[in-house]
Amino acid sequence: MKYRNIITIAFVFFSLASCSQDETYIGGSISGGNSEITNVFPVPPAQWMGANDPYYSAGYTGDIMPFFDNGKFHIYFLHDAQNKPAGKGFHDIHEYQSTDLAHFTYEGQTIPYGTTLEPDFAIGTGSVVKVGNLYYFYYTGHNENPVFVQSNARESVLCATSGDLKNWTKVPSFKITAPAGYYNYDFRDPHVFYNDELKKYSMLVSTQTEPGRKAVLLHFTSADPASGKWDVQAPIYTTTPEDNYLMMECADIFKMGSNWYLIFSENWSGNKGTHYRISSSITGPWTKPENDRIDGEYFYAGKTASDGNKRYVFGWNARKTPENDLGNKDWAGNMVIHELTQNSDGTLGTQSPKSVKDLFSKKNATAEVDEITSNATANNGTYSLSGETEKAMVTFKSVGKKVKIKAEVTLAKASGTTGFVFHTNDTGSYYKVVLDIANSKISGYNSASQEVTRLPYAFQTNVKYDVEIITEGSVVVVYINGKAALTNRVYGRDKNKWGLIAEGQTSTISNLQITQPE
Numbered sequence: 001m002k003y004r005n006i007i008t009i010a011f012v013f014f015s016l017a018s019c020s021q022d023e024t025y026i027g028g029s030i031s032g033g034n035s036e037i038t039n040v041f042p043v044p045p046a047q048w049m050g051a052n053d054p055y056y057s058a059g060y061t062g063d064i065m066p067f068f069d070n071g072k073f074h075i076y077f078l079h080d081a082q083n084k085p086a087g088k089g090f091h092d093i094h095e096y097q098s099t100d101l102a103h104f105t106y107e108g109q110t111i112p113y114g115t116t117l118e119p120d121f122a123i124g125t126g127s128v129v130k131v132g133n134l135y136y137f138y139y140t141g142h143n144e145n146p147v148f149v150q151s152n153a154r155e156s157v158l159c160a161t162s163g164d165l166k167n168w169t170k171v172p173s174f175k176i177t178a179p180a181g182y183y184n185y186d187f188r189d190p191h192v193f194y195n196d197e198l199k200k201y202s203m204l205v206s207t208q209t210e211p212g213r214k215a216v217l218l219h220f221t222s223a224d225p226a227s228g229k230w231d232v233q234a235p236i237y238t239t240t241p242e243d244n245y246l247m248m249e250c251a252d253i254f255k256m257g258s259n260w261y262l263i264f265s266e267n268w269s270g271n272k273g274t275h276y277r278i279s280s281s282i283t284g285p286w287t288k289p290e291n292d293r294i295d296g297e298y299f300y301a302g303k304t305a306s307d308g309n310k311r312y313v314f315g316w317n318a319r320k321t322p323e324n325d326l327g328n329k330d331w332a333g334n335m336v337i338h339e340l341t342q343n344s345d346g347t348l349g350t351q352s353p354k355s356v357k358d359l360f361s362k363k364n365a366t367a368e369v370d371e372i373t374s375n376a377t378a379n380n381g382t383y384s385l386s387g388e389t390e391k392a393m394v395t396f397k398s399v400g401k402k403v404k405i406k407a408e409v410t411l412a413k414a415s416g417t418t419g420f421v422f423h424t425n426d427t428g429s430y431y432k433v434v435l436d437i438a439n440s441k442i443s444g445y446n447s448a449s450q451e452v453t454r455l456p457y458a459f460q461t462n463v464k465y466d467v468e469i470i471t472e473g474s475v476v477v478v479y480i481n482g483k484a485a486l487t488n489r490v491y492g493r494d495k496n497k498w499g500l501i502a503e504g505q506t507s508t509i510s511n512l513q514i515t516q517p518e
Contacts, residue, residue, distance in 0.1 A: 037096065037104040040356060040402065041317065041334035041475040044079055044094055045106055058082045060332035062091060063189075063250055064314040065139075066305035067128040067165075073098045073305060074165050075314065076110060076137075078123060080332035089113030089121040093139065101312060101337050102355035111137065111160055111168050116145050119156050119175065125189040125250050125301065126157075128165075129201065131225050135162045138203065140188040141175070153177040153184035157205060159228075171228070176205075179232045182218060183210040191251045191303075192225075197282050201225055204236060204251045206264070215239040215248045217264065237262060237277065237286055245269060250301040253282065256311060259346050262286055263294070263313070265301050274302035274315060278346055289347045296444070296453035298329065299336055299487040311340045312353065317475050317487050324491050325423060325431055325447045334475050338485050351482035352470055360404035360470060362518040370395040370497050382510040385418065387502030395424055395499035399514055405469040406513040411437050411461055416504025420469065422476060422490045423447070424497040431490045432501055433478050435459055442480060444488045455486050464510075 037045070046058040062078030075096040084090050093111040096104045114120040124140025141158040143149070157176040160168040178184035187207045195202040203220040216235040223229075236253075239245040248264035255261070262277040274294045277286035294302055294313055302315035317334045320327030338350040372378060376385045376392040385392035399405075411418060419434030419442075429447035436443055437459040444453040457480060459465070468479040476488040500509050 037106050040472045042104050061316050061335040062332040063125040063301040066314045068305045091123045100355040101353045102359045127191045129192045138190040138192050155187040157190045174228050183208040189250050206249050215245040217251050252303045256342050272297035291456040295485045296455045298453045313338050349483040350485040359517050361515050363516045365514040365516050367514050368397045370397050381512050385502035386506050392502045395497045401494045402472045404515045407467050408464045408510045409467050410464050410508045412506040418502040418505045418507035421501050422498045423492045442486050
């Protein structure tokens, strides 16, 4: 969890523009309580504490802490309110619930933030673990009010307990701060799990060495969490000199097949996003795959949960400030979920959850052609674009708020790009997501032709690539071959035209299908 540009707004009334102009929110009750969310990529409903409370006028989904129990996903998240009045804390923990990850209910606030003199004036990422009949929620306490940090660490690990995953009681006697040799200014995001190899409970904490300021995932163990005693161990992972990460946030660790996977996120390098490492042992050594990212940089803080059959990664699609195509990437947004798959070489793949695919296969829609350039042709759902010397485009009329686009894309040349454009308008501007064969990547470019997100992918000529695009409002998630995902933020996408493009490339887009929910 990152607090850049957040602390200052806790002390000055700050109001952002209306939360995603593409969305219509469903008002929740004061206590939340089974309010249905119609969004596939949810944000918390507006005015859940009542219409007169400015703090909860609307909000965004921040860092997500999923936990599966008794057939249900309890999807805890940091609530990022649009309005943060002076003197109030922020990022209290709220909850969505789902049984299929395509339909959600909003359950309201789970753990409130504290006062200006308490360690959790702001709350950061954590995790849930069940020990016996009791659930433990370990989370980050963050408070940099001057009067507090005079005699306290800025960040600490705190705990709350529950017997039912709904009613949580903070444990005021529990607090872990950075031990000697580590930096108490950045000490956050506890991830707790039962360690079968050690026959103890393990806790990973994101921090830095002090001195030296090297990013590490510090390891603590406990034989009995009920005792409140956790013993510090050596870090389970330290940033390499090549990566030199400032922080490795929101760590997660799990086993799939014979491999262990370590996940963390970082937002300061030239390769921002959710990263992973592979090992045959929970203690390492950890190997960095050639492409070590899950999605691009507009999907952040990915953490996982399994229903015992499939494993899913939950992250947030960053919003922009101001909320338009050229705005700057900002913290929190809509929740996006991918299913994780395991490739034959042990690397991870991503695909849309089956329940989401099924949701978007209820009703066929028509791709109504708006305009075709002279170097493009259309023939019964197959489009040929000859863009070697001049850009080739086919544009279609708007398909609305929620839609799934499927197509097979074939590239004929080893140079140039081809792909999809969104939010096209009469000025000729557009956001594009393209397959870049020469540079072995899939990229998203805003309307100023600035690359804003990317993911490595080795494309070949004369090979059909299955492209699936799940889009709702301003969230656009592009999947390639059920192996890779690139999440984008495209404001105005549902109100404007979209289309196909080839630049310096000759391509064929065939079997174009448009489906919507009922």
